[in-house]
Amino acid sequence: MTNKPIETDILVVGAGPVGLFTVFEAGLLGLKCELVDNLDKIGGQCIELYPEKPIYDIPGVPYQSAEEHVLALEKQISPFEYGLHLNQRVSEIITR
Numbered sequence: 001m002t003n004k005p006i007e008t009d010i011l012v013v014g015a016g017p018v019g020l021f022t023v024f025e026a027g028l029l030g031l032k033c034e035l036v037d038n039l040d041k042i043g044g045q046c047i048e049l050y051p052e053k054p055i056y057d058i059p060g061v062p063y064q065s066a067e068e069h070v071l072a073l074e075k076q077i078s079p080f081e082y083g084l085h086l087n088q089r090v091s092e093i094i095t096r
């Protein structure tokens with residue numbers, strides 16, 4: 001991430017499933033997100049801890065591996081413009 005200020009509507013800390021779906025919901029409302037994650041990839045626990053594990057409790061999806069779930073979320077947010085900042089840990093938030 002550069003030191004240049006970035007203007008955004010929403011700062012999303014964490015690119016796990018919840019952060020990724022937040023980008024989708026915000027996008028539907030016409031809001032832009034900057035997505036920040038400490039890891040070197042998106043997907044949170046799904047991709048870091050159990051990419052091969054089957055997930056059976058996603059509404060409308062009988063079966064998906066955790067990796068497939070993350071790929072689906074990535075595809076779902078692809079129509080929207082968002083900034084992605086990996087290998088970046090948020091340690092402080094200062095509001096003005």
Ligand SMILES: Cc1cc2nc3c(=O)[nH]c(=O)nc-3n(C[C@H](O)[C@H](O)[C@H](O)COP(=O)(O)OP(=O)(O)OC[C@H]3O[C@@H](n4cnc5c(N)ncnc54)[C@H](O)[C@@H]3O)c2cc1C
Nearest residue numbers: 014015016017018019037038039044045050055088089090
């Ligand atoms: C082995 C295992 C199996 C599971 N199986 C299922 C299942 O079958 N079905 C189910 O519904 N749930 C399952 N879960 C739970 C599910 O993985 C979590 O509920 C889900 O990952 C939560 O998503 P999240 O986006 O809120 O958080 P996470 O996936 O935890 O992602 C949070 C992200 O935020 C980043 N982050 C945190 N703090 C900062 C910071 N300060 N700065 C930058 N980045 C930060 C982290 O690096 C991480 O990538 C399972 C969990 C485990 C461990």
